[in-house]
Amino acid sequence: MLMNLKRIIxxxxxxxxxxxxCGLRAEGxxxxxxxxxxxxxxxxxxxxxANTNSMKAEAEKRGIKLKFAxxxxxxxxxxxxxxxxVTQGVDAIVVAPIVExxxxxxxxxxxxxxxxxxxxxxxxxxxxxSLFACYIGSxxxxxxxxxxxxxxxxxxxxxxxxxxxxxxxxxxxxxxRKAFADAIAKSPAFKLIxxxxxxxxxxxxxxVMEAFIKKHGKEIEIVYAHNDDMALxxxxxxEEAGLKPGKDIIIVSIDAIKEGxxxxxxxxxNVVVECNPLFxxxxxxxxxxxxxxxxxxxxSYNVDEVFDSTNAAAxxxxxxx
Amino acid sequence: MSVRKKSISPVLWPLFGLIALVVLNLVLNHxxxxxxxxxxxxxxxPIDILNQGARGLVLALGMTLVIATGxxxxxxxSIMAAAGALAAVLIVKGCGLTLALGAGIGLAIAAGGANxxxxxxxxxxxxxxxxxxxxxxxxxxxLITNGEVVLINNPTFEFLGNGHFLGLPFAPLLAGGLFIAAxxxxxxxxxxxxxxxxxxxxxxxxxxxxxxxxxxxxxxVFCGLCAGLAGLMAAANIRxxxxxxxxxxxxxxxIFAVVVGGxxxxxxxxxxxxxxxxxxxxxxxTTTMYNLGVPPAVAPVPKAVLILVVCLLQSxxxxxxxxxxxxxxxxx
Numbered sequence: 001m002l003m004n005l006k007r008i009i010x011x012x013x014x015x016x017x018x019x020x021x022c023g024l025r026a027e028g029x030x031x032x033x034x035x036x037x038x039x040x041x042x043x044x045x046x047x048x049x050a051n052t053n054s055m056k057a058e059a060e061k062r063g064i065k066l067k068f069a070x071x072x073x074x075x076x077x078x079x080x081x082x083x084x085x086v087t088q089g090v091d092a093i094v095v096a097p098i099v100e101x102x103x104x105x106x107x108x109x110x111x112x113x114x115x116x117x118x119x120x121x122x123x124x125x126x127x128x129x130s131l132f133a134c135y136i137g138s139x140x141x142x143x144x145x146x147x148x149x150x151x152x153x154x155x156x157x158x159x160x161x162x163x164x165x166x167x168x169x170x171x172x173x174x175x176x177r178k179a180f181a182d183a184i185a186k187s188p189a190f191k192l193i194x195x196x197x198x199x200x201x202x203x204x205x206x207x208v209m210e211a212f213i214k215k216h217g218k219e220i221e222i223v224y225a226h227n228d229d230m231a232l233x234x235x236x237x238x239e240e241a242g243l244k245p246g247k248d249i250i251i252v253s254i255d256a257i258k259e260g261x262x263x264x265x266x267x268x269x270n271v272v273v274e275c276n277p278l279f280x281x282x283x284x285x286x287x288x289x290x291x292x293x294x295x296x297x298x299x300s301y302n303v304d305e306v307f308d309s310t311n312a313a314a315x316x317x318x319x320x321x
Numbered sequence: 322m323s324v325r326k327k328s329i330s331p332v333l334w335p336l337f338g339l340i341a342l343v344v345l346n347l348v349l350n351h352x353x354x355x356x357x358x359x360x361x362x363x364x365x366x367p368i369d370i371l372n373q374g375a376r377g378l379v380l381a382l383g384m385t386l387v388i389a390t391g392x393x394x395x396x397x398x399s400i401m402a403a404a405g406a407l408a409a410v411l412i413v414k415g416c417g418l419t420l421a422l423g424a425g426i427g428l429a430i431a432a433g434g435a436n437x438x439x440x441x442x443x444x445x446x447x448x449x450x451x452x453x454x455x456x457x458x459x460x461x462x463x464l465i466t467n468g469e470v471v472l473i474n475n476p477t478f479e480f481l482g483n484g485h486f487l488g489l490p491f492a493p494l495l496a497g498g499l500f501i502a503a504x505x506x507x508x509x510x511x512x513x514x515x516x517x518x519x520x521x522x523x524x525x526x527x528x529x530x531x532x533x534x535x536x537x538x539x540x541x542v543f544c545g546l547c548a549g550l551a552g553l554m555a556a557a558n559i560r561x562x563x564x565x566x567x568x569x570x571x572x573x574x575x576i577f578a579v580v581v582g583g584x585x586x587x588x589x590x591x592x593x594x595x596x597x598x599x600x601x602x603x604x605x606x607t608t609t610m611y612n613l614g615v616p617p618a619v620a621p622v623p624k625a626v627l628i629l630v631v632c633l634l635q636s637x638x639x640x641x642x643x644x645x646x647x648x649x650x651x652x653x
Contacts, residue, residue: 045565049468168618196610197617201566202470202559207373211611214366215350229470233559240483242359259472 035065036287037085039095041121042073045200046257050321051121051277055094058280075099082106086113092287096121107131116290120279122171129298133290136282138275139301140172144179146273146306147224147252152187154270154308158221158250162212163195164205164234166226172275173197176226176254193219198230205233213241225253228260228272235268246270256307258319264312271308277321278302331583332595334634338581338627339602342609350612362485366608372483374604375492376401376551376558380575381582381600382499382593383547386507386540388579390520391588392440392447394544396432397575399458401552401568404429406462408478408553409471409562418477426549432458433545437538451541455572462564471562482557492554499547504593513591516540520588578603581631602631 036059040052052068059066067090069081075098085093086109093115097103103124108131110117117132124132151161161184166173177195184190194212198204205225212220223238225231231253238245245251246268253260256274263269279302289296307315346353356365380397387394408425412418432454439450473479484491507513518526519533526533551571556562580586581602582595606627610620633639 043463043468046468046470165617194614195616196614197620199566202561202563203555203567206559207369207607208611210369210373211366211608214352214355214369215612215614229563232561236559241364259470 033063033065034092034287034291035067035088035090036284037067037069037081037088037090037093039069039071039078039081039085039093041071041078041096041098043070044073046321047255047275047277051096051279053321054278054280055283056280058284062284064284071098073098075102079103079106083109086110086115089113090115091291093117094120094283094287095124097124098122100125104128104131116287118283118286118290120283134286134296135299136279136286137299137301138172139304140175140275141179142301143254143273143275143304144176145183146304147176147254147271148180148183150271150273150306150308151184151190151222151224151250151252155190155222155250159189159191160216160219161190161192161222161224162209162216162220163192164208164223164225164230165195165197166200166230168197170200173200173226180224198225198233200227200229202229202233205230206237207233209234209237210241213237213243220249222250222252225251227275228253228255228257228263228269231269231272232259232263235263256305256319257321258316261307261312261316261319264307264309265316267309271306272312273306274304276302276304331635332592332598334583335581335595335598335602335631337634338631339598339605342602342605342627346609346612353612358488362488363490366612368490370601370604370608371493372490372558373608374601375490375496376554377571377574377578377600377604378493378496378597379499379547379551379554380571381578381596382496382503383540383544384572384575385579385582385584385591385593385596386503386516387447387544388520388576388584388586389516389588389591390537390540391523392537392541393451393576393586394436394541394548395448395451395572396436396454396458397544397548397551398568398571399455399462400429400432400545400548401555401571402462402562402564403432403458403465404549404552405556405562405567406465406471406564409473409556410465412473412475412478413471418475421478422553425553426546429545429549429552430542431545433542433548434538436545437541440541441534441537459564462562462567466562466564468564470564473556473560473562478553479557479560482554482559492558495554499550500593500597507593517590520590522589574603575600577628581628581635583635 038055043049056066067085071078078095078098082093082095083106093110095117097119100123104126107117111131119132119135121137123135123137165177193216196208198208223234225234231251234251235245238249243249251269252271253269254273254275256272260269260272264272282302286296353366356363356367384394404425407428408421411421411424436451436454439445440447480491482492486494515531515536518531519536523533552568555567578599579596582599583592584595606624615623
């Protein structure tokens with residue numbers, strides 16, 4: 001019974017695919033647009049919105065037909081979206097998984113239908129490596145290391161650091177924290193004197209920084225924030241305490257949202273390390289390669305840059321988010 | 322210790338918690354209560370607690386009255402975000418501060434009115450009715466700001482969250498003023514009694530000639546108003562409206578402040594002073610975690626313990642039970 005049902009479904013799916021391809025061929029054989037299904041996590045942050053916009057805009061630019069599904073923060077929505085992409089017979093699937101596990105069944109369906117899956121931003125844990133084609137993500141570790149490296153080069157005599165962590169337990173916070181700690185461990189002059197979570201929020205960064213300033217006073221020489229929002233909150237707290245952010249206290253941050261880079265231009269933040277949400281070009285390049293049968297890297301990262309006083313002013317114009 | 326016959330004010334328990342926290346902070350970090358004057362204004366950790374706690378205070382005020390009618394409002398966090406977002410967008414568009422503030426507050430009042438309509442007129446369970454707006458409100462906030470963090474560059478607006486009046490931070494002054502005004506209005510007129518009567522037994526109140534549905538509806542409107550004001554204060558405090566994160570989980574903080582302050586979730590009585598102390602206790606707890614350097618990953622644990630202790634102290638059952646334990650153990 002179940003087998004029968006499955007066969008019927010797959011037959012209809014094949015028939016549907018044949019039908020659609022036939023239909024397209026009738027319209028014009030030359031311009032058969034690539035159809036990509038994209039299952040996004042939701043719209044939980046400005047970073048995510050920039051990520052979505054990049055995927056949409058780049059698809060339009062390349063004449064790719066993008067089927068966009070908003071997961072609204074729920075894995076079940078994403079699985080449903082993936083399943084519908086398989087039945088619609090898209091050419092490729094991109095997924096930004098909300099959680100790491102529980103994807104095997106639906107990925108198997110995609111594999112059976114011969115649709116390559118690109119995992120984006122966050123990774124998927126599975127024993128069967130063949131279930132998805134590749135992972136393209138942000139290298140949180142590199143971001144933390146770049147921030148620390150900049151300090152080693154530029155901090156001079158200043159060594160005492162307070163850290164504004166992201167949401168405890170999130171990969172971005174955990175890895176950025178570890179990378180930074182690993183990197184400064186190599187330069188024993190640096191000392192992490194306090195570390196608290198600002199929950200990736202501007203208000204959180206401000207609140208924690210206010211408390212840090214009262215607690216440590218002039219001891220604080222460097223602030224390392226896990227994202228720009230918290231760094232910008234810290235900037236306000238420092239200003240309200242009558243100090244000059246970027247001068248009295250060095251501020252290092254990660255994300256490079258437009259406002260963060262602007263703060264670098266204004267001299268209020270010393271350096272921001274990019275966490276690039278513009279995945280569009282790289283993802284579609286990868287899909288093109290997959291479709292052409294070329295090999296792709298199993299794990300690759302979006303390229304992140306460092307913006308400080310030397311290049312921020314020149315590059316602020318191109319920041320899109 | 323003898324068991325007291327007379328019941329003591331429930332406000333005392335969170336107050337004990339607050340004092341205990343301050344003492345703990347003082348012991349571990351002597352500078353905790355130090356207040357200095359910087360640029361002609363007071364400056365120090367206690368001022369921070371008041372300033373950052375002001376939004377929670379305003380939310381707790383509205384929530385107290387809703388809970389007093391036996392309801393609850395889960396949408397306050399989202400209303401904050403929506404009101405802050407609307408005001409921010411209008412300020413950026415150059416619409417003038419009065420219009421922007423009015424529109425933000427107006428939106429919040431309308432949202433509160435929608436809650437009131439659903440609960441009082443259509444008889445929907447408060448938890449469900451306000452859950453709707455909790456979801457819709459944040460969506461609306463994101464629509465208003467187009468999913469971006471809207472930056473506000475307006476010193477007058479900023480005063481609402483960061484300003485100082487005669488050297489004192491303005492936001493807590495505003496919150497305190499609201500509490501006093503609400504207290505006078507509710508306790509010097511029959512309004513407070515109406516609310517308590519509605520919460521105690523809606524049907525009996527109606528039979529006694531009280532427009533219970535109106536009372537219920539109005540407390541949601543007032544709660545919406547408070548949420549809107551808190552949203553404006555939050556936006557002013559960070560000079561930006563972040564529609565994603567502003568007010569997130571604040572509804573739970575507000576409910577906690579109210580309940581710890583001795584207002585029962587079953588309705589029928591309310592203690593404004595209790596909610597005030599409860600909200601301050603919560604903010605002091607947060608600042609304590611920073612001050613003592615508790616790692617953020619474990620910070621929820623001491624928080625939960627303190628909340629548990631205060632709740633146990635609140636419960637007369639628990640107090641009697643503990644009292645009994647001491648007696649058996651032979652403690653005089």
